[in-house]
Amino acid sequence: MPKRLFRWQYALVALVFAGLVLLPFSGDAYYTAIFIIIAIHSMLVIGLCLLMGYTGQVSLGHAAFYGMGAFISAILTVTYNWSPWLAMPLAALSTGVIAYLIGLPLLRLRGNYLAMGTLGMGIIFFILFNELDQYTGGPSGLPGVPGLSVGGFSFDTDFRYYYLVWSVCAVMLLVSWNIIRSRTGRALRAIHGSEAASEAVGIDVPQFKIKVFVLSAIFASIAGSLYVHYLSYVSPNPFEFMFSIRLVVMAVIGGLANIWGAVFGTGAVTMMDQHLGTFGELDVILFGLILVLVMIFMPRGLVPGIVGLWEKWKNRRTKAKA
Amino acid sequence: MKDYILSLRNLRRAFGGIVAVADVSLDIEANKIVAIIGPNGAGKTTLFNLITGYYLPTRGEIWFQNKLLNGVSAPKRVEMGIARTFQHILLFPHMTVLENVMTGRHSRSRAGFIEAALRLPRFHREEESITLEATRYLNLVGLGQYAGQEAISMPYGQQKLIAIARALASEPKLLLLDEPGAGLNTMEKRDLTDLLQRIKEMSITIVLVEHDMDMVMRVAEWVIVLDVGRKLAEGTGAQIQRDEKVIAAYLGEDDL
Numbered sequence: 001m002p003k004r005l006f007r008w009q010y011a012l013v014a015l016v017f018a019g020l021v022l023l024p025f026s027g028d029a030y031y032t033a034i035f036i037i038i039a040i041h042s043m044l045v046i047g048l049c050l051l052m053g054y055t056g057q058v059s060l061g062h063a064a065f066y067g068m069g070a071f072i073s074a075i076l077t078v079t080y081n082w083s084p085w086l087a088m089p090l091a092a093l094s095t096g097v098i099a100y101l102i103g104l105p106l107l108r109l110r111g112n113y114l115a116m117g118t119l120g121m122g123i124i125f126f127i128l129f130n131e132l133d134q135y136t137g138g139p140s141g142l143p144g145v146p147g148l149s150v151g152g153f154s155f156d157t158d159f160r161y162y163y164l165v166w167s168v169c170a171v172m173l174l175v176s177w178n179i180i181r182s183r184t185g186r187a188l189r190a191i192h193g194s195e196a197a198s199e200a201v202g203i204d205v206p207q208f209k210i211k212v213f214v215l216s217a218i219f220a221s222i223a224g225s226l227y228v229h230y231l232s233y234v235s236p237n238p239f240e241f242m243f244s245i246r247l248v249v250m251a252v253i254g255g256l257a258n259i260w261g262a263v264f265g266t267g268a269v270t271m272m273d274q275h276l277g278t279f280g281e282l283d284v285i286l287f288g289l290i291l292v293l294v295m296i297f298m299p300r301g302l303v304p305g306i307v308g309l310w311e312k313w314k315n316r317r318t319k320a321k322a
Numbered sequence: 323m324k325d326y327i328l329s330l331r332n333l334r335r336a337f338g339g340i341v342a343v344a345d346v347s348l349d350i351e352a353n354k355i356v357a358i359i360g361p362n363g364a365g366k367t368t369l370f371n372l373i374t375g376y377y378l379p380t381r382g383e384i385w386f387q388n389k390l391l392n393g394v395s396a397p398k399r400v401e402m403g404i405a406r407t408f409q410h411i412l413l414f415p416h417m418t419v420l421e422n423v424m425t426g427r428h429s430r431s432r433a434g435f436i437e438a439a440l441r442l443p444r445f446h447r448e449e450e451s452i453t454l455e456a457t458r459y460l461n462l463v464g465l466g467q468y469a470g471q472e473a474i475s476m477p478y479g480q481q482k483l484i485a486i487a488r489a490l491a492s493e494p495k496l497l498l499l500d501e502p503g504a505g506l507n508t509m510e511k512r513d514l515t516d517l518l519q520r521i522k523e524m525s526i527t528i529v530l531v532e533h534d535m536d537m538v539m540r541v542a543e544w545v546i547v548l549d550v551g552r553k554l555a556e557g558t559g560a561q562i563q564r565d566e567k568v569i570a571a572y573l574g575e576d577d578l
Contacts, residue, residue: 183427183433194414196376197413198425201489204395
């Protein structure tokens, strides 16, 4: 790949970063709120990128881990009056353990079978969230989830919560980026390339698969906790299996094998959701159409796709000059 | 007494009713280049898969440096010093040439998720040595200048060399090469022969499965012939060429 391409990628990231930092100062309540949700969803999609884009293991059930984080945080803080700062790590830990136990048998499946297996997992947990109503409140949910505060400082406005969630998201991005560019990251990408060859260089394939699965579940759980403390209410609906599919769409649109693309994909899909709403019933059709177009013209995702278009346009211009 | 690095005792592997490897016993002498030859379906690749732990034997024993390998996992065997290449190369297609070889250092390094995520000092030290060693092995196969290329963009012959560099990066004592010469032109084959000699000088025992008899005769100090899962004969290249059982297996007995 030419070096120039990377420089443009960095420039783009820097520009978006500046935009993100300054956005709440615009005073636009609508976009501030939307971008809080984008940050939370990005955490999920970053984990999915590690799992699907880098390691090549499909999950169509990540809403389950998102829901676990959300419900464990909500139950501990509402029913048992725990501090959210204790509940959140405990939720992440339990979700990690559950993901580990589920992953042991599930990750033995490959390709479409793994997709079906994780889909099943998502559906089962959605049913559990609904049916365990003495804990989860069932379909009507649990109201009164406390907000977050540190010492005397309370994250009680969107302005403040915005910086909280984006900081967490940035930490996850950094952690993932560090992992990708390491022995571990190479092992994950190797597994994607060839499991037989990975074993031949001494990579314990099942172990790495399960670790990245657990990591992505922990990211999802933290996202879930932050989500309920933001909304101060939890119900099973956001964690239904269609949301898992939506997460995959976000990851694919952003460019699966691109950790920065995760945020772009999430942003693009969330914005599309918001603006296609004005077309009423037609939104699903338009959404599908955009998906198909992106997949045809930018099969590697939005970020690599746009960078590619820019390169092409520039090449054509230099050729025209010559 | 000879120093054997690898010994198979009555090794058998059956797939349903088909016996791919039938009670094979053989010894591989350390620091030699040994060729395993035989017609298609002789069980050569299955033998490799048994030695490297991809298949479990139906029965029999595999001894490596006087340690029993049965029950040792495939990654663990790499750590013990057994590396391999594949007939179909199996590079990691979308990683760079250097990254492919760096991945070969996996069993000789330790840093996991946490060290990587937090960029602990050990991570930096280890990463530096991984890069250094991988570059060294890439230079050994003469492809240092292609370090940054995507593996899949490399020509077939060079992909085979990258696979050898990747295997060498794990510092093996025993290197199993599955048809290293297949698909190479005459000049590439000559370079490969030289490379094998250089690898041998690093006190690495080489076992290769190969169909090109010229190359086998030039490079192998010992030749083992398999046929329908059984050991048919073994000896020096010259002995094998004269062996009537071998000639019969290759040409068919009743042809004349």
